[in-house]
Amino acid sequence: MDVFGNLIAGFATALSVNNLLYCFIGVLLGTVVGVLPGLGGVTTMVLLLPLTYSMDSATAIIMLAGVYYGSMYGGSTTAILMNMPGESPAMVTTFDGYKLAKKGRAGAALAIAAYGSFFAGTVGVIGIMLFSPVLAKAALSFGPPEFFSIAVLGFILLSNLTGKSFLRSMLMVLAGVMLGTIGIDPIEGYQRFIFGQVELSRGIEMSVITIAVFGLAEILSNSAERHSKADIMKVSVKEMYPNKTELKRSILPMIRGSLIGFFIGLIPGPAAIMSTLASYAVEKKVSKHPEEFGTGAIEGVAGPESANNAASSGAFVPLLALGLPFAPAAAILLSGLTIQGITPGPLFISQHQGLFWALIASMYIGNVMLLILNLPLVPVFASLVKIPARILLPIVTVVAFCGAYSMNNSIFDLYLLIIFAVIGVVMKLAGYDPAPLIVGLVLGPEMEGALRRGLVMSKGDFLSFFTRPISGTILALAILYLAYSVFSSLRGKRRNKEE
Amino acid sequence: MASRKIPINIIFVICVFVVSAFYTFNAFSLSFGSFKSPGPGFIPRITGILAMLFSAAILIIDARKLAAGEEGDGAEDSFAFPLRPILFVVSFILYVLIFETLGYVVSTVIFAFILSMIMRNKWWVSAIISISTGIAFFAIFSLLAVPLPLGILG
Incomplete structure (x- = not known):
């Protein structure tokens, strides 16, 4: 059967009442947990796993996959409304999404995020359908040197992301890497920097730090402001949705974001957050008004939100074609498949053709459902910003604490939350950006593991990181980008002095 | 106004330097290994030293700006404890x-x-x-x- 015939057969399976219902439940649950900071899609998928024992294999996977991309979408809602990323990739959405919400364009940002997610989901599904077998092979040729170069590229891309000074961003990246080394060493299992605290051996929970430096720190600085009744924004329902200019400005970022996201999604590691960072950097570079980025540019929401969703689709490719889970969520899907007695791998597509195409079709249906579910909710969510701060702040604070606690049910994490919220406020006052800290914390352990494995592999020859074609190309890109950033910042300074 | 009070960006970067120095000191008790087989102290030592260098560099730049009467990069010029x-x-x-x-x-x-x-x-x-x-x-x-x-x- 050809691709088209297969797809139609897939739709026939996915459109059964039962599968549609579970797809809806999955997407809805995913959106809800995505909105709550801390509670991630992965946790929910784990909790739902036992329920799938009694289900038909297609139904089980369709529901689990629904939770996965539903949570990716939901994560952006709190990022836009409260500066609190539900999941770490949504961090990038806070840069401009929250600023848009402060300007009264929350509805526009939410709607663009929904359109972007839908568009990217569609691109992702087409991508999986067409490139699954071919692209998965390319991802297989990734070894430690490639992962190391990707982490380095991530560090450097970020240094220029929010427009603050390069030195300061790099210092925050280093601080993040230092935080990431606390706990058990990834290679030898050696305990580092725990100073006798058992809780520290688990390592620092990245989501707790994200909630602290973005969400709780924002709450603290907001609490100091005087809030008068005049601050409450009056927004009519018509203004809740994006206007023509905003839509027009979002189309290209959505397309670029989807492509960037899909291809990064094929790569193992923290693909979702890498893809949002990369998309943001690209949008800022190609934009005609880069100065608007960080103050509420709609492109800064459209690109990363699309990239995020496309990356989560991309991650399905290595899972389905090779049986390799490159992301935590993919690993849970793998267990879901294993429960059903199915082993994903090179033979999966040929042996379980029906299931493969039903999953693809259901992902597409899930995307449509997400759009139908979320667009009418945009005004509801957007009107949350109309609630006065003195009422909203106590509630949001409780959300932050519950979210942080639910991660590991740990009181220790709550103390970390408070400490890092205070640090977050001081950082903001001192002119430092919290995003590089998170990137260092996420990519640091990846970079360390890859570098050490790579050095063992090459018997201490660091040059081999440059001579391998893929890793060499990525490192060359990173160095070029670094040189360009340093050069343009020096030129900018000189120009400032001349003026 | 920044001339009498030490601005928060200077205090912050001094704190980062002190923490990095403490971290680096502890990193030296972890085995560095060799380039052929890097140990658990490999990345911490490099990162800690780099963080000390970067924070020292920022401290010098900010202190110079302070002496010249300029304001720090993006830092709030005044801060009170509300x-x-x-x-x-x-x-x-x-x-x-x-x-x-x-x-x-x-x-x-x-x-x-x-x-x-x-x-x-x-x-x-x-x-x-x-x-x-x-x-x-x-x-x-x-x-x-x-x-x-x-x-x-x-």
């Missing part, structure tokens, strides 16, 4: 202290009530906010099977 954020942090700590003993619902209701009073809501508004918040989140988290301490209600 009362409300401090009260917030104190209530955060109290909340964590009572969280396990009193249990989720009771401690959260008290916590949200205090926060709401700090935000100068009327007592009955605070009561409504805190009770509904405590119960609503307990319901959501229970539905999602997140175990929360029950404390005295358990």
Whole structure:
């Protein structure tokens, strides 16, 4: 059967009442947990796993996959409304999404995020359908040197992301890497920097730090402001949705974001957050008004939100074609498949053709459902910003604490939350950006593991990181980008002095 | 105005330098290994030293700017200790202290009530906010099977 015939057969399976219902439940649950900071899609998928024992294999996977991309979408809602990323990739959405919400364009940002997610989901599904077998092979040729170069590229891309000074961003990246080394060493299992605290051996929970430096720190600085009744924004329902200019400005970022996201999604590691960072950097570079980025540019929401969703689709490719889970969520899907007695791998597509195409079709249906579910909710969510701060702040604070606690049910994490919220406020006052800290914390352990494995592999020859074609190309890109950033910042300074 | 008071960006970068130095000192007690087989201290030593260098560089740049009478990069030129954020942090700590003993619902209701009073809501508004918040989140988290301490209600 050809691709088209297969797809139609897939739709026939996915459109059964039962599968549609579970797809809806999955997407809805995913959106809800995505909105709550801390509670991630992965946790929910784990909790739902036992329920799938009694289900038909297609139904089980369709529901689990629904939770996965539903949570990716939901994560952006709190990022836009409260500066609190539900999941770490949504961090990038806070840069401009929250600023848009402060300007009264929350509805526009939410709607663009929904359109972007839908568009990217569609691109992702087409991508999986067409490139699954071919692209998965390319991802297989990734070894430690490639992962190391990707982490380095991530560090450097970020240094220029929010427009603050390069030195300061790099210092925050280093601080993040230092935080990431606390706990058990990834290679030898050696305990580092725990100073006798058992809780520290688990390592620092990245989501707790994200909630602290973005969400709780924002709450603290907001609490100091005087809030008068005049601050409450009056927004009519018509203004809740994006206007023509905003839509027009979002189309290209959505397309670029989807492509960037899909291809990064094929790569193992923290693909979702890498893809949002990369998309943001690209949008800022190609934009005609880069100065608007960080103050509420709609492109800064459209690109990363699309990239995020496309990356989560991309991650399905290595899972389905090779049986390799490159992301935590993919690993849970793998267990879901294993429960059903199915082993994903090179033979999966040929042996379980029906299931493969039903999953693809259901992902597409899930995307449509997400759009139908979320667009009418945009005004509801957007009107949350109309609630006065003195009422909203106590509630949001409780959300932050519950979210942080639910991660590991740990009181220790709550103390970390408070400490890092205070640090977050001081950082903001001192002119430092919290995003590089998170990137260092996420990519640091990846970079360390890859570098050490790579050095063992090459018997201490660091040059081999440059001579391998893929890793060499990525490192060359990173160095070029670094040189360009340093050069343009020096030129900018000189120009400032001349003026 | 920055001439009399030490600005917060300088204080912050000094703190980062001190923490990095402490980190680097501890990193030297971890084995570096060799380039052929890097040990657990390999990355920490490099990172710690780089962080010390970067914070020292920023400190020099910022101190020079301060001496020249310029303001730091993006730093707020004045900072005072406003009362409300401090009260917030104190209530955060109290909340964590009572969280396990009193249990989720009771401690959260008290916590949200205090926060709401700090935000100068009327007592009955605070009561409504805190009770509904405590119960609503307990319901959501229970539905999602997140175990929360029950404390005295358990």
